Amino acid sequence: MALPVASRTPAPPDPILGLAEAFRADPRPVKVNLSSGVYVDDTGITPVLPTVLEAERRMLATETTKLYKPIDGDAAYRAAVRDLIFTPGHEIVAAGRSATSHTPGGTGALRVAADFLVQEGAPRTVWVSDPTWPNHPQIFGLAGFRVRPYPYVHPGDRHVSIDAMLAALAEAEPGDLLLLHGSCHNPTGVDPSQEEWRRIGDLVEERDLLPLVDFAYQGFGDGLREDADWLDAIARPGRELLIASSFSKNFALYSERVGALTVVAKDAESASSAQSHVKVAIRANYSNPPSHGAEIVTTILGDPALRAQWEVELAGMRGRIHENRRVLVEALESRDIPGDWAPLAHQRGMFALLGLSKEQVAALREEHAVYVVGAGRINVAGITKANIDPFADAVAAVVGK
Numbered sequence: 297m298a299l300p301v302a303s304r305t306p307a308p309p310d311p312i313l314g315l316a317e318a319f320r321a322d323p324r325p326v327k328v329n330l331s332s333g334v335y336v337d338d339t340g341i342t343p344v345l346p347t348v349l350e351a352e353r354r355m356l357a358t359e360t361t362k363l364y365k366p367i368d369g370d371a372a373y374r375a376a377v378r379d380l381i382f383t384p385g386h387e388i389v390a391a392g393r394s395a396t397s398h399t400p401g402g403t404g405a406l407r408v409a410a411d412f413l414v415q416e417g418a419p420r421t422v423w424v425s426d427p428t429w430p431n432h433p434q435i436f437g438l439a440g441f442r443v444r445p446y447p448y449v450h451p452g453d454r455h456v457s458i459d460a461m462l463a464a465l466a467e468a469e470p471g472d473l474l475l476l477h478g479s480c481h482n483p484t485g486v487d488p489s490q491e492e493w494r495r496i497g498d499l500v501e502e503r504d505l506l507p508l509v510d511f512a513y514q515g516f517g518d519g520l521r522e523d524a525d526w527l528d529a530i531a532r533p534g535r536e537l538l539i540a541s542s543f544s545k546n547f548a549l550y551s552e553r554v555g556a557l558t559v560v561a562k563d564a565e566s567a568s569s570a571q572s573h574v575k576v577a578i579r580a581n582y583s584n585p586p587s588h589g590a591e592i593v594t595t596i597l598g599d600p601a602l603r604a605q606w607e608v609e610l611a612g613m614r615g616r617i618h619e620n621r622r623v624l625v626e627a628l629e630s631r632d633i634p635g636d637w638a639p640l641a642h643q644r645g646m647f648a649l650l651g652l653s654k655e656q657v658a659a660l661r662e663e664h665a666v667y668v669v670g671a672g673r674i675n676v677a678g679i680t681k682a683n684i685d686p687f688a689d690a691v692a693a694v695v696g697k
């Protein structure tokens with residue numbers, strides 16, 4: 297007996313990626329997968345973006361080595377990510393008080409952030425929205441944090457329950473980590489208004505919290521800059537925070553695992569010192585980052601023509617998701633499915649939360665071969681002409697029961 301006893305009982309499947317495996321194994325000829333957050337075109341394909349193909353062509357023609365990357369990634373990549381987050385000349389950039397590290401995906405950024413904070417002796421409480429992405433509590437729980445929920449969306453009116461959220465966070469202790477979704481909240485698709493962001497920023501100051509902004513969907517809501525509308529409310533002059541970026545979605549680089557952790561400190565010296573500790577967390581975790589995805593992002597963002605073309609491609613994905621929202625609402629309303637579906641049309645990003653019971657979600661899967669996450673989170677970016685009718689028919693069948 298060498299392995300821990302607990303490991304002899306299989307772990308439950310991952311609540312999101314486990315569904316993709318179950319979907320693949322489902323032999324039924326008509327099946328619908330709206331589980332994990334992956335963009336598809338109307339033929340059901342997740343294409344490689346033309347700008348990505350062009351960047352790869354250039355990289356193949358010029359590559360000379362496969363040497364290790366620096367622990368925190370190449371300087372050009374780190375600067376490109378910084379400039380995607382902050383407006384040109386932003387106080388944080390001008391003061392040099394941010395430091396970005398290249399990480400394997402947004403998940404890698406979150407885990408590095410957690411390890412860095414534990415390593416430095418930070419308070420080990422993280423506040424997460426209820427509901428949130430199921431991997432958030434898992435990442436921080438396994439890194440040694442106590443995970444506390446704050447209410448997020450009012451079940452009735454599908455808006456941020458700002459008063460309840462702030463009341464719960466009034467219990468937070470100075471230094472507690474506050475996990476916020478920068479845009480396109482996962483799983484609800486409901487984001488704070490400007491005024492609500494301002495109130496959240498006020499609370500961060502009053503309670504002296506450390507915000508960690510999970511910024512995985514920049515450009516999938518209203519636009520690259522529009523989706524950073526949280527920035528000035530949260531990143532106020534002199535305040536410290538962490539930002540986890542992902543390029544899985546906006547560059548469709550899912551399998552390349554490319555993201556970044558940005559530490560914003562009170563001044564340049566503190567940022568540089570914090571970065572040296574982040575590098576320790578990285579070195580002890582995966583040593584240094586995989587290069588391919590970051591080279592692609594750097595090539596595209598560093599070439600004005602490619603960058604302009606990428607922004608058009610991104611706008612195309614965003615536009616299709618908006619249109620899918622309209623199609624979804626129409627399909628649900630035209631079947632007279634009980635519920636207030638209209639607000640789904642105006643939410644942001646890949647996800648919509650239908651608010652189904654466990655039994656209804658199980659019936660969708662078992663009786664209709666329709667795969668959705670948790671309380672009926674659907675990947676709106678996965679809706680196509682071919683799957684919208686079987687999907688809406690199945691929802692009508694299980695909600696009408």
Ligand code: LMR
Nearest residue numbers: 312313331332333429482
């Ligand atoms: C999702 O929420 O579906 C995506 O972020 C994919 C993932 O890793 O869970």
